[in-house]
Amino acid sequence: MLTHLTIKNFGLINQLTLEFDDHLNVLTGETGAGKSIVIGALRVALGDRISTSQIRDPENPCIIEAAFFLNDELRQLSIFQELCPEDDPNIIIQRVSRTNGRNSIKVNGQMITVSQLKEIGNHLMDFHGPHDHQMLLATESHIQMLDRLVDFGSIRNEYDKGYNEYTKIRQQLNELRDLSSSRDREIDLLSHQVKELEQVSLQDEEYQSLKEQQTKLTNAERLFECTNQLQEFLENSENSTSELLRKAFGPMKTLNQTDESTEPLMDLLTQCQDLNEQLINEVNDYADGLSFEPARAEEIHQQCDIYDDILRKYGPTLDDARSFYQSAKEKFDLLNDLEHNDAELKKQLAAKEKELTALAQKMSKLRKEQAFLLKKTIEKELSELGIANVQFEVRFEKSSLVRPAGYDNITFFISPNAGEDLKPLSEIVSSGEAARLMLALKKALIKVDPIPVLIFDEIDAQIGGRLGTVTGQKLRELSKIRQVIVITHLPQIASFANLHMKVTKSVKDKRTITDVRILDQKERVQELAEMMSGQTESAIAVKHATDMLKLAASS
Structure with a gap:
C-alpha cells in the first residue's frame, strides 16, 4: 500500500x-x-x-x-x-x-x-x-491472466520441472547433431588435446615440485659454488669454524679449572660447537641433493616444458587446464559413441514428451473449466459497465510443440455489439472499451x-x-x-x-x-458541482452533488 x-x-x-x-x-x-x-x-x-x-x-x-x-x-x-x-x-x-x-x-x-x-x-x-x-491486447498475456485463476495443484510444478528436463535433453541432442557433421575432424582434434593433457597429472603439487627442482638445476653451478664455500668455511680449512671452535676449548678448559664461575661460558662454547656440527650436516645434505643424474635432470626439464606448453594453450591456470581436459574428454567419449548416444537421447526425449503431454492435457482441462467461469464474469461486468450485448470468449488452439506453459494457445475474443462476430481483442477494442475491459479483468483476477x-x-x-x-x-x-x-x-x-x-x-x-x-466534505460538494456544471454557485449542481455523495456513501 x-x-x-x-x-x-x-x-x-x-x-x-x-x-x-x-x-x-x-x-x-x-x-x-x-x-x-x-x-x-x-x-x-x-x-x-x-x-x-x-x-x-x-x-x-x-x-x-x-x-x-x-x-x-x-x-x-x-x-x-x-x-x-x-x-x-x-x-x-x-x-x-x-x-x-x-x-x-x-x-x-x-x-x-x-x-x-x-x-x-x-x-x-x-x-x-x-x-x-498493450498488455491486454497482446495475445501472449492472455494465458498468463487465465492461469492466475486456475488452481493447478502440483500439476504445474511437475510440468515446469519436466519441461526443464525436456529442454536440456533437446539441447544435448542438438549439440550432438551439430557435432556429427564434423565428427571425424572433431575426434582427431579432441584426441590430440586429450593425449597432450594426459602426459602429466595436472596436479598443482607436482607442478610446483618440478619447478623447484628445475630452479635448482638451472642454478646448479652457482649453488655448488656456494655450498663448497660454506663447507670450506665450516670444516675444510685451517681457519674453519670447526677448527677454531676446537682450538677455543684449550683456553676455555684452563679458564674453567681456575674459576668455576666460568662454567656457563663452557656451556655456550659447547652449544656453538653443536650448532656448527648441525649446520655442517644440513649443508652437506643440501649439497648431496644438488647432484642430479643427467637422465633425471632431462626428465625434469621435459616435464616442466610440457606443463608450460599446456598452461600456454589451455591455461593460464592448472584449474583452467583441468576444466578443459574434463570437457574435451566428455566430448571425445560422446563422439566416439555418437550413434548410441543419439538413439538414447531420442528415447529420453520421446518419453519426456509423452509425460509432458499427459500433464498438459490435465492443465488444459483445468484452464477450460476456469475459462467458462471467466467468460461469465467478464460478460456480467462489461454489461454493467455499459457494453450491454457483449460476448466474451476464451479460445483454445492446440500447439503441435511442447511449450513452457503446455500446448494451449489462448486468445481472448470479444464482440461488443449485438450481431457482430467474435474477434480477437486487438482487432476491435477501442480505448474506452479497453479501459472497461481491464477493469472487468481486474475485478475477476483481484483475489x-x-x-x-x-x-x-x-x-x-x-x-x-x-x-x-x-x-x-x-x-x-x-x-x-x-x-x-x-x-x-x-x-x-x-x-x-x-x-x-x-x-x-x-x-x-x-x-x-x-x-x-x-x-473536505464541503469542498467535495463544490468540486463535484463544478465538474457537473462548470460553476460552484449553481444551487441545482450543489444539490445534485450532495445527493451524489450520499448515494455513493450508501452503496
Missing part, C-alpha cells in the same frame, strides 16, 4: 507531499492542471525513465520519494527481504535525479540499480493509463493478483454519467481488496472516493505551479 508520496522539482510541481487512503483515492482537476504529473512521478519512483526536461529547476535535484507498507505476501519475496528489516513492514524509495547525470536510487537508505527498482515496482503497482492497455496498488488514468474515457456511477461502484468494490488510485473527469466516479484530492494550477513568481490538496 502506498502511504506517502513526496515530489520536489518535477514538472510543474515545486514541492508536494501527499498522504493516501488504504482504499479508493481519486484525483480531479481541470485538464492540464497536472494530474498526470503526479502519476508520472509515481512511475519515475518505480523505475520509469526521467528526462532532464522534467526537472523543473536544472540547478537543483529532482527528488521523488514514495513510502509503502508491505503486506505479508510481499515481505516473503527475496528482494524485499534483502532491503527491509524483519520487524519493519515499511519501505521508502527515494530517487534523486540531476541534469548533470549524478543520479541515485535508494531503498531504505541502501543504493540499488534501476533494474532492481523496476523489479520492485512490478511487485508494488499496476498502472493502467492510455498507453498501458489472485498479488499487486497491492492499482492506478487507473483516464478510465472514464468515452463513458457518460450513468456508466460513471457503475464504474465508480466497481472501483469502490475493487478498493475493498486493493488500494486504488484514479484520475477522473467524471463526478460520478469521484463521488465514490474515500480520499478526494484536487489538482490545481496557478502562477507564482511568473512561473506555473501545480498543487494538490485533500478536499
